[in-house]
Amino acid sequence: MDTSSVKIILQILHYLFFGYAFASILSYIILSFISSKETIEYIKKRSFVNYKDILSSTISPSITIIAPAYNESLNIVENVRSLLSNHYVNYNVVIVNDGSKDDSLERLIKAYDLEKVHYIVNEKIATKPLRAGIFKSKNPAFEKLMVVDKENGGKADALNMGLNISTSKYVACIDVDCLLLEDALQKMIKPFLEVTDSKVIAAGGVIRIANSCEIRGGKLIDVNLPKNVLVQSQILEYLRAFLLGRMAWSRLNGLLVISGAFGIFDKEIAIAVGGYDTNTVGEDMEIIVRMRRYMEEKGEKYRVSYIPDPLCWTEAPDSYKVFISQRNRWTRGTIETLRKHRKIGFNPKYGWFGLVSYPYWLIFERLAPIFEAIGLIYFIILIVLQEVRWDFAISFFLLAYLFSVVFSIIALYSEELTFHQYKKKGTGFKLVLLSAIEPFVLHPFVLYAAIRGNYDYYFNKKKKWGNMVRKGLVNN
């Protein structure tokens, strides 16, 4: 290959990187505009909602909260109490003890006065078998609670058991260690009951970070900004993702993921598609893509809704090791889902879903770390070869950095003007400062975890969930 050919190839490569970065930035700008429009509309609409009637109504639809638990003995009793304190009238809680090796079941039996009951499970989705069986409380105060003890099969399998057991029209799948606000269910069920021109198949909520927040008796008392910079950075990252990204995709009816920590599903559709996929680590994204695909193939009008109110609070990793493990899993989950449903991508048969949502996720979520890593490697090679145009490099790095800071600050605006959770004096300044340092303290690790996720997906097939050590919210 002669020098001119190499030059042409390099030129193409440069334009490719430039085009990708430009398209990426442009997509963020467009999403910000759409999300601001959607947020304003949501806030306007919210001011008319009367949740009291839906609370007391006996004809409000039934919801089953399904919470899988694996070795959660430390906080399970308090966490279940929090789930039982929801204000919605027509709901029940199914805790699926997924073959825990600790004394979770014993603690639940003791705390809630449980006894084994005869219950016929309609096995619409194949799952691992029951272990000790199904338990209900002898105490009428806990009549909404059901505990299912089964052989270990993973989170997806436990959720599928919950889907089989539930007799409700809707199921709320949540992580047992999440703190659900008391009005969460009535807010989440609203889109299902409100939309008349299409069928709402699922609704997701915002996940907020509860580290350092004051929690008493399963209730959120006070919201605090944690001291740990990693956790602080994740707060900012979540605000960006949920208040800007997902809000915009919700307006476009293009949401491909509902966080596994808290989402409500139309049970009939969830079962019709075969429930959660037990062979993926990204079961939360996979089921949404499958449900959407199912509806598209049926030719029915549908929506995946999104509620931006801060309803579900969870513990974020406070160590880089756990954080990387979590993000590694998210990356593998995304790859698995997109690969499994690759038929959808760029396929006009799937309409907006196939032509916009899927390609966006593929190009700007799935491939982003790959582009970034290749770009960095190429940059290092240029440094070694002393071929770097430093004026170009510095100016573009600065532009990208400043843009990311502006984008974070816009997310802060969105938070302040809507839900205003971090009210304490001085927190605003800290969050702005965080916007400036987050690209250095969080982003490199997100990139590293994503690259590791890609490596593990292709070369380390045995890797499954990874270790997610939690300290427990009630200890905060």
Next chain:
Amino acid sequence: MVDYQYIYDYYSNAPHLIQWVWWVSAILATGIVVLAICLKFIRSSLRRKSNEAAKFKTEYEALLIEYLYSGDESGKLTEPQKLIVSKIKDSIKTGFKRKLIVSVLYNLRNEVSGEMSDSIKTFYYETGLIHFAFERLKSKKWNIIAKGIGELRCFGIDEASHAIAPFINHPKSEVRSETHLYMVNLFLFEGLSFLDDLKVSLSEWIQIQLLETLQKFDNQEICDIRPWLNSKNDSVVLFALKLAQIYNQFEVKETLMDLLSHDNKEVRIKTIDVLAHLYGIEAKEMLKANFNELSLEEQISFFKLLEKLVAPDDEPFIEAYLFHKNFEIQLLALKILKEINFDKYIGLTKSSNDNKSLAMVKAVKVL
């Protein structure tokens, strides 16, 4: 000075693309500083507003309570009341204070009844707050209209009905909901007449709210719901079916029987549920005869009806579905057989060849 010159020279000699990037970077950097300062201002303003709101709220609460307790039996405004009205009249000129006063008034109205409630309504008229609410109905913004309707509903202003009625089929669901709630809150079952003119779908969300509102009142005398059961709007039919169920409308059974052949499956399913509730024994034979033509969901609903209205002569029919492939139908059939003929049910444990079905039979036995 040399440094500035160097920067200027560098910039002047740089390619256009780089010049452009530096420009954008400078704008972004300035933007960050401005946004950060504005954010601080917004946060302070939010805090200040929230403190002010709390302060004014306490102040207005005290004034309004004083107003309520200064009244006499004549129903006319007393001198202290007039003084308070004039004070409030000054305050309502600003939107912020007006909103606070309306919210305080509304909270008070929810806590009192009888004369005091009427007194609040008088206050609402005397202060001129009512005019602001009527003005809102003329707005071009949907949220302002909806707020106006909501306010007029909260204070029970029935003379607004003519001004509000045109919003029954408003394109924005929030305006429609507020209109429907206004009608029912103020005119009870008579208010449901808006259903006659409803062209759009009545969401399940608003249906629940309407039903809850109706149940709050002492007068539970329901009007004739047959026109709505025969409505061309399926959501109205579904709502009327809920009314029939909640208010035990035995007299509409004949209309319900007609609805069993409605075009909409959801209507047919709900009709079976309502007939089960109303002891619609007439429906049983009809549905039994057409069982195979029913959709699966209708078949399940029918078995639920049968569970309530079963008679010994239904046994041969039930026996045919004891090993149905659908779990719910099989479970219901087994439960019903166990109820009407336990000996025959026990016999099933011996005659069943299929392991899965046998397990089911055994499980139902201990239920």
